[in-house]
Amino acid sequence: MDVYNEPRIFYITPSQISGKYYLDKVIYPNMQHNYYWSNHWDDNFYIDLAYAGFISITIEDNEGNLLLLPEIQFAYSVLDFKDLHISNKVEKLIKKGNFKFTINTHLDEVLENIIEYHPDNWLYGEYASMLKRLYRKRNNPYGFRVISVEITAPNGELVAGEVGYVIGRTYTSLTGFSSFEKQYNNYGTLQMVLMAKLLEHNNFAFWNLGHPYMEYKNRLGAKIFTREEFLKRWKVARGERLAL
Numbered sequence: 001m002d003v004y005n006e007p008r009i010f011y012i013t014p015s016q017i018s019g020k021y022y023l024d025k026v027i028y029p030n031m032q033h034n035y036y037w038s039n040h041w042d043d044n045f046y047i048d049l050a051y052a053g054f055i056s057i058t059i060e061d062n063e064g065n066l067l068l069l070p071e072i073q074f075a076y077s078v079l080d081f082k083d084l085h086i087s088n089k090v091e092k093l094i095k096k097g098n099f100k101f102t103i104n105t106h107l108d109e110v111l112e113n114i115i116e117y118h119p120d121n122w123l124y125g126e127y128a129s130m131l132k133r134l135y136r137k138r139n140n141p142y143g144f145r146v147i148s149v150e151i152t153a154p155n156g157e158l159v160a161g162e163v164g165y166v167i168g169r170t171y172t173s174l175t176g177f178s179s180f181e182k183q184y185n186n187y188g189t190l191q192m193v194l195m196a197k198l199l200e201h202n203n204f205a206f207w208n209l210g211h212p213y214m215e216y217k218n219r220l221g222a223k224i225f226t227r228e229e230f231l232k233r234w235k236v237a238r239g240e241r242l243a244l
Contacts, residue, residue, distance in 0.1 A: 012036035012070060014045045017052050027072060028231060038068045041126045043134055047144045051167055053234050055174070055210050058122040066125045076230040077209040081200035083221035089186045090193050099159075099187070100152040101194045107135055107148040110161035110177075117177040123163070131163065142167050142238065149176070151191045159184045160191040168238040169205040171195075192220055205237035 010033065016022045027036075037059065038045070046068070049056055054070035061067055086094075093099070111128050115121050123131075135146040144167050151160040162176025178188025199207055209217050212224040225233070 008033070009035045009037050009069075012038050014040060014042065014048065017045075017048050017054075023052055028227070031074065031227070034071050034074050036070050036072075038070065039065070040068065041130060043130060043137075044141060046130060046134070047141050050144065050165060050172065051142050051238060053231055055172065055208075056127075058125070058127050066127070068127070069122075072227065073211065073230075074227055075212045076225050076227070077212040077214065077217045077222045078225050078230065078233075079196060079207040079209055079217075079220060079222040081196055081204075081206075083223065084193070084196050084200075085219065085221040086193050087186075087189065087219070090190050093186060093190045094193075098154060099190070100150075100154075101191070102150045102152065103198070104135075104148055106150045106152075106158055106161065107132065107146070107163065109158050110148045110150060110163055113158060113161060113177045114163070114175055117180070118175070121175070123175055134165075143241075147171070149191060149195050151187050151194075153184070160187040162191065162195075169203065169240040169242055170208055170234065170237045171199055171204055172208040173210055189216070189220070196220070203242055205240065206233065208234070 016027075036054075046056065049070045052072070054072050056068055056070040059067050059069045111123065111131070114123055131146050134140060134144065135148075144165060146163065146165050149162045149164070150158055153159050157179075159181075160176070160178040162173055164171055164173040176188070176191070178184065178191070196207060207222075209220075209222050
């Protein structure tokens with residue numbers, strides 16, 4: 001790999017995304033760059049990034065310090081609920097009903113399982129601590145809320161789950177897990193289908209699934225939107241109130 005031809009990752013500050021000009025004139029039109037980095041672990045900065053359409057992960061520097069890595073993607077995977085596809089296997093699981101679907105019941109356990117199931121996971125350290133703080137807050141800017149989604153087996157074992165956030169009439173997935181045990185095959189997809197149905201029932205505009213070109217998202221019924229197409233919809237839906 002020729003590192004000199006790799007795209008540069010620019011430092012991003014709270015002031016750069018708090019104003020409309022820099023986003024609209026510098027960041028959004030720049031289709032050569034998608035990743036930025038910051039060492040700010042401020043709750044409101046993270047919320048401002050999310051509101052602007054960034055999805056943030058983490059990266060470690062050469063000294064092992066955890067940095068925030070916000071991405072304004074080149075394209076987004078978006079599920080409109082009318083396009084939701086439910087496989088026969090998931091239909092059978094729903095009819096069987098041998099599970100418990102919950103929201104905001106096991107956040108800590110979901111985060112622990114994400115780390116256990118994904119050794120290369122980026123959601124740990126300051127990032128996990130920040131999500132837990134935001135989860136406990138009820139008066140965040142833009143109505144921002146951290147959400148955990150869970151599927152529990154009859155024996156009480158957590159077998160699938162994810163964490164994400166709500167802004168306006170949008171829900172954005174961050175990451176999740178599902179059990180590797182054969183008896184829980186398709187429970188990860190079950191969790192996503194039930195979440196989609198819940199979002200639709202509660203009048204969400206769409207589900208932002210993040211990175212495109214992943215087959216499981218396509219099978220769910222998601223479509224790929226360019227950055228420009230996505231932001232046009234995002235800017236409307238993020239400011240709308242839910243009819244809950």
